[in-house]
Amino acid sequence: MAARIFISYCNGSDATRQLRNEIAAALSGHKVFIDELSVRLADDWRARIYHALAECHAVVFLLDSGALKSPWVRKEANIVLWRRALGASVMIIPVLLDGVTAPDIEAAGLAELLEVQHTRPARRGPAGGGGVVPEVVRAVSRLRVGGRRSSDPMQEWTSRVVEALATLDDGHLAVSADAFGAADGLAELPGRTAQLNYVAHQLLHQGIDRRACDTLARIKRGFSDEQRRNLIEEIIPTWVDGDAARLLLHGAADRRPVVLLNARLDRTARQYFERATCRSFSGYRCAVAGELVGEQSVADVSAALQAAVRELARLPPRIPIEEIVPPPGLSFLVVDPGGVPLPAVGPAIEALRRDFPWVNLIVLVGRAHPDEPTVRRWLPEAPYLLLPALAKDDELVAYQLVEDLVQLVPERMRGDVR
Structure with a gap:
């Protein structure tokens, strides 16, 4: 083959x-x-x-x-x-x-x-x-083509988008292809399956923007309610830059740095996670150390982070955290400092990283994109990776875009789409 x-x-x-x-x-x-x-x-x-x-x-x-x-x-x-x-x-x-x-x-x-x-x-x-x-x-x-291939989450993500697009007629598919920058050459592809894959690849790599959102609103009646919901759920995280999201997976699993993201919403970090993993929840898990509040001590912050680690590892309530068994695959914990100053959060993060090296940490640092001296004042020892900066209004514009997409889903089916 x-x-x-x-x-x-x-x-x-x-x-x-x-x-x-x-x-x-x-x-x-x-x-x-x-x-x-x-x-x-x-x-x-x-x-x-x-x-x-x-x-x-x-x-x-x-x-x-x-x-x-x-x-x-x-x-x-x-x-x-x-x-x-x-x-x-x-x-x-x-x-x-x-x-x-x-x-x-x-x-x-x-x-x-x-x-x-x-x-x-x-x-x-x-x-x-x-x-x-x-x-x-x-x-x-040396390639072995054909037969059973290894798991390919990017291909599986594409397949789910293709399945959601499949009910569109040729006219609606052409409209969507134009909006996603894939109109030229669409008709030359051999068969509808190839055309659907072509549009899906472009949508997932280019990502959603206002034009894509408006196009989906125009052609929404070309989908069944369920497929429209499925498509929107799959494409929401594509507003995140793929190159930036991929950095979450960089390096050996037990030596990854603390990832710093200049954002304020934990759902933004979740969308980075979903973009990075191509929404593959097999082998990946993510939890949020809920918004911390008030002038908490380092011990209070550590307790909140450990509670989130327990959730991440599905540890029963009365079992000591020292007995935790790292779950298979990759585990990510989003830390939202909320109202707690970062200097109080930093020591707790470094302690968590030492005690649970299998946990990959994503820390929200607010709108500012901190420089090296600022980071080292509250994170003096742990290696860190500062993701490419979100521009001033990127997070809020993405929030609006996602909310507009969710409005295209019938209210009874929205659930936790976001």
Whole structure:
């Protein structure tokens, strides 16, 4: 069975394009996606690229100096690394060209491409083929296509969105495709299933905005009530930037830093979690250390955090917390300091991280995006990761957008949609 292979590269070098073509020719028995050859000028190329990356079995990265500076190579790397972090068996084959070294790749923020298990960089050399092409072919030959595939939450998320879109007639599907930037080339795809997948991929990667919300309002009668509810529930977290959300999954499970998010609503952090995990609740769990209030002591804050950890681990009420058994998969705890000053929260967070290293912490730090000295005043020891800043009104605009989407769901079915 032919594998789907994506070749990621920067289009600035003639030598790299030549190597790209040689690799594609050597893999002619497979379905190879190259943006310049696979996307017509009139197509929305972003939609085609998202679609190809979400469905491919392997990605070959041609890493010359131009690729290290390319925002689209970075975007492509983020999507495929995101799939792998969620457990998908997509193969990554990095090829170092033009004297590019591992430190160069690390400096470009793409070090994860060199940390992939079961693959290694193809032999470094000039962008002219040589031993590179056979190495890539050998790597691809190790793929096992067909039969039972490993869990792929990104694909499963897409399938749920496809199922919700399936009742739309062709006219409504075309309207939705236009709103989500996937209209060009939709009619060329072979069959309705491919078209539905195409629109779903674009919706999930591009994310919802006001135009998408207004379009759903226009075509809402094209859905059954249940499918409209299901679709809205699935797409709500897509307002969150995917590259930022993926950082929640970065690094080894027992060594992840404390994640700091400049937001005020715990539901914002939940939506980051759902975006990062592609709403895959198998193997992932999330709890909230409810809004803390008043001038609580460090001991009070620690007690509140431990109560949330008990909930996260489903620990029976009378069992001592020292007997806790870490649940399988990844566990996230959202900490909402509320009215408690962060200097009182910091020591409790550091103690929790030492006592329960399996808990991944997401801390809301308010609207401000704190600098290093500010963070270290209340979190002096724990490694931390400050997520890319939300702009001043992003959180409230997203809140309004989500509430408008929820209004499209029949009141009797809204439940906890949000």
